[in-house]
Amino acid sequence: MSHQTVIVLDFGGQYNQLIARRVRECGVYCEVKPYTTPLEELKAMNPIGIIFTGGPNSVYEKNAPHVDPAIFTWGVPVLGICYGCQLMAHTLGGQVTAAQDDSAREYGKTVTYYDPSCRLFQNLPSCGVSWMSHGDYMAKVPEGFALVAHSDACPNVAIADEARGFYGVQYHPEVNHTENGIRMIRNFLYEVCGAAGDWSMGDYLRNAVTAIRERVGDGKVLLALSGGVDSSVCAALLAEAIGKQLTCVFVDHGLMRKDEGDEVEAAFAKWDLNFIRVDAETRFLLKLAGVSEPEHKRKIIGEEFIRVFEEEAKKIGRVDFLAQGTIYPDVIESGAGDAAVIKSHHNVGGLPDYVDFKEIIEPLRLLFKDEVRQLGRELGLPEYLVMRQPFPGPGLAIRVIGDLTKEKLDTLREADAIYRQEIAAAGEDQNINQYFAVLTNTRSVGVMGDGRTYDYTLALRAVTTSDFMTADWARIPYEVLDKISTRIVNEVSGINRIVYDITSKPPATIEWE
Known part of the structure; x- marks a missing residue:
């Protein structure tokens, strides 16, 4: 298959896949390659651009990941993100050091000011929030680079050598927390690399x-x-x-x-x-x-x-x-x-x-x-x-707590189906990333009609997440939970109590087992 290609060179960053997904969302094909990939192999892919990811190391450390400096004489545009930015600066004659005080370290949402004359920020607002995560500092910017973004604490949030197509940003444009971050990536692809958008x-x-x-x-x-x-x-x-x-x-x-x-x-x-x-x-x-x-x-x-x-x-x-x-x-x-x-x-x-x-x-x-x-x-x-939700390989076997019987599995199937029906009917399926029922091995006393019951407790789980690595419990409206609970207790035999799991990940996992 022949497509224009961008290479995402991975330095161990936690967002490497997210960067690649953002590139593809912009209609450009890309592949993630380890930073150890030989330059000749990269050249054989004939990329229109290269993106360096972030990473956990400091570029000045003895065994820190590096690239063949010849990558900068190849003539292909490069965008360095976080560690990738510092690596570019370090390799091309700049100086990167550990931040000397807390003011130079930046983590989390940070108000950032951009130079809209730079192609990376073309047609974007000159101010916005970016997601920072760096403890190192570019004490000296390489020759030929201009400062094109800054924050109140850091004068060199982004650098650019527009003549050679080299750009470095100390924040993460690929995450949703960075305002207009995807548009910045798109600008790099289309305004700098000349992408045609041939990936569909x-x-x-x-x-x-x-x-x-x-x-x-x-x-x-x-x-x-x-x-x-x-x-x-x-x-x-x-x-x-x-x-x-x-x-x-x-x-x-x-x-x-x-x-x-x-x-x-x-x-x-x-x-x-x-x-x-x-x-x-x-x-x-x-x-x-x-x-x-x-x-x-x-x-x-x-x-x-x-x-x-x-x-x-x-x-x-x-x-x-x-x-x-x-x-x-x-x-x-x-x-x-x-x-x-x-x-x-x-x-x-x-x-x-x-x-x-x-x-x-x-x-x-x-x-x-x-x-x-x-x-x-x-x-x-x-x-x-x-659009089937993530479903564990062992299936309902790990959503029935304790030993398994066909009766328990059928009970859970019916309750889970009601749960999913009512979530969809309320339109909440558009807001929740994963939701399911768990048949616990806890039994409790209940009253149904004029009789005493001693049946199982059913737990409902629903989370919102962007990556399933962390997740927050979903705020399902009480009236929806009420309808779900009423239907399950009345329509599914063997269940007399419903509980809703309001634990996020961490400390809990999404599944119970």
Whole structure:
């Protein structure tokens, strides 16, 4: 696929993926590469611009990450963010030191003043709030650079050498806290790098279908379909490209939400592919009987899923490709090098040994989650599947606290369905990033009609978040919570008390187990 490309060079910054997402939101394709990537490899990508990310180090430290200085004689525009700004200054003859007093250190929202004659701030307000996070200070700016932004505490919040297309900002334009930050990134892309804006999901779909057909030829592809967003979009894209050459194995372990298994199967009825739905509920529940420890549940479910998939794959025989729904954050986080490694992902880097196949195919490995959702819409997947909320791999097994029974799972399914229905009916689904019910193992006394009850307590959880690393509990209106509670207690047997979780992350996690 041929697109103009911007390289995001990662120095271990916490916002590296967010920077890349912002670039793509502006209609420009980009890739995240570790700072250790050889210059010749970067040149081979023929980028129109390079962005240095932030990072936790100080540029003057002995083992701090650096780049080949030749990157600045290449003729490609560079935008340095936070550590990237200081690295640029340090490499080009400036001086970066630790701030000598608290006034030179800046963290959080800071009123900043911009020079609108600079191309980075063109057609933007001359004053706004920026998100700072730096304890070092540019004591000397490199020759050829002008000061183009300042704050009350810092005279060199942003520097620019417009003749060479070099820009450095000590704040983070990629985060929502920085006013007009995305427009600054857009200015760098279009006003400095000359971007054409040739990155769209429609183009990606057409190119991806062609590339898959060329690679697969007349071969056979096997995909384990979980029903999640990534695997579903992966399946739809492959189905669009190769139809009957694709076999999807959907392991229905009986741990999904109400009607989800049927919804997943219905979503793929429009494509002529081999769809195998394995009813394994009884098998999974037998394995999980009497197990209450959440990690033990996870291990059993993971191992049993592999066994079921293996059995189905053996019935099919040899396939040429094993498909996976790997997406770009998985690839970045599983990268090599001290800056790029965050965590390992089970579907990156190691090939499973229980299926007889020649190659692995990952048609979504260049896409972020929001782009995967866009691609799903382009493919015509229903909105309920495209916008499916994050759902744990073990499913409802870890939303039933304690041991599992089919009765408990069915009770939770019904209560959770009512919760989701009422949240959507109130329009609150547009304001909440994740919401679900948890069947606790706490029972309490209640009164229903003229009789005494001794039933389970159901907990409702709802959070707002931008990255799921931190989250705040959602302020659902009382009248909505009241309707949800009334319906669940009256319509779902076995529940006589509803509680609402008002704990943020941290200290809590989003899931209960």
